[in-house]
Amino acid sequence: MSADPRREDASILERIRENPGPAMGWLVGALLLFALEAGAVVHFVTGLVGSPVELPTLLTRELIPNNGYVTPDGAWKETFLNLPAAYAWAIRVVLIYAYAFVWMVWLWRGYEIFREHYRYADWTPRDDMVDRVRGHRWGQFGAVIVFAFVVMAMFAPALGPTTVERTISNPYSHYIEYYNDQGQLENITVGAANLGARSQGTPDQNVGPMQYDQYGRWHPFGTLPSGKDMFTFMAAGARISLFIGLTSIVVSGFIAVAFALLTAYYKGLVDLLVVILGDSIMSLPSLLFVMLLSVVLGGTWLAEIYSGGFLLAVIFAVTGWPFLWRSIRGPAMQIAEQEWIDAAKSFGQRPRVTMQKHMAPYILGYLLVYASMRLGGIIIAVAGLSFLGLGINPPTPEWGRAVNIGQGYVTTASWHISFIPGVLIVLVVTAFNALGDGIRDAIDPQSEGSEGEGAEAAAAGGGGA
Incomplete structure (x- = not known):
């Protein structure tokens, strides 16, 4: 056509x-x-x-x-x-x-x-970008793992062998049936059954991966020291990690794009003010600053939304936008120097229209690259805060808390408690970085890791009609 x-x-x-x-x-x-x-x-x-x-x-x-x-x-x-x-x-x-x-x-x-x-249009730069993604094996590996992680988060209630309500938050209000040693069918609360299925490092007190406990309950990842199902814990933890990551990336990405367009279009004093603000935030020790804010704001109403997940998302967005802005500021400056931008100005087009229609599409590809990579960093940061006992309010499941709970059992029969969440954290973070590499190489195959080399690279990121 x-x-x-x-x-x-x-x-x-x-x-x-x-x-x-x-x-x-x-x-x-x-x-x-x-x-x-x-x-x-x-x-x-x-x-x-x-x-x-x-x-x-x-x-x-x-x-x-x-x-x-x-x-x-x-x-x-x-x-x-x-x-x-x-x-x-x-x-x-x-x-x-x-x-x-x-x-x-x-x-x-x-x-x-x-x-x-x-x-x-018969062809747009996006066609070549899609073709390069389809041939990028490292990026495809990242996409597969990210897909599995997102599905785990979205369908956590159905994927787990049991539910968070039954095994974690309210186990003594639910019952299961089992046959006792005398061959009689009995009822027992889930909480009491958990006490009999604890993984505490000894062979007689351990339910490892891919095992049943004495009550006939299946545990794909084994159990925690409290006897709660670990797969259910991990699936629910994936959901809250994804929520924090996506929320913070959307908010910080919106701020970064707005500032990148403003600084590229107006330059001068506007650019200087944003540079000072962004550099001031970036100069702070990120982890310590996030820890400080999470403690200071921990008693506010923000900390009550989604077990503290919303508060962490806001903190990561406020502290993270300068890194995304720095990444897309260069491409935005390059686009702002093109002839069609000068032509739009000379014809009296409103700045908002120029930035929205003629500049924003050409930096969104770069934003996607760095947002994907930063998303993995946010997930590992959330896990680190939970490991330290900050951020997500217990007993809400979070991967870092599982690592913390199991650190004393690493060399015992209950090695799975820390090992499995640790491996999943590394795998998911690596996958987001791999996906970002694939998107970057698809947008600008000449860069091989650089942040762009001119308007042609930016045009490839913007995509077509």
């Missing part, structure tokens, strides 16, 4: 009105996929304010239960298809990740529909 100069300025909505068929077909498919797991999305969003709403959902533990018991003759009861608890749990996990993968495929299909039916 050749470019039509008369229609290049038409909005995407106007183009869809002219040819609604492909877009409506894709939208119907997306709505069907969303309907299957709408309850999980509502639970995730409402859970951020502390009052999760339960709605019918397809891939739930109620539909595919793994909490059951073993009869004296070895048969399983009250699990999915009366399968062993490990198999029932594995089926649910596979279906959830398959569902998320179908979503990714469908989103890619939407992009292809846009290129085929609603984009009037």
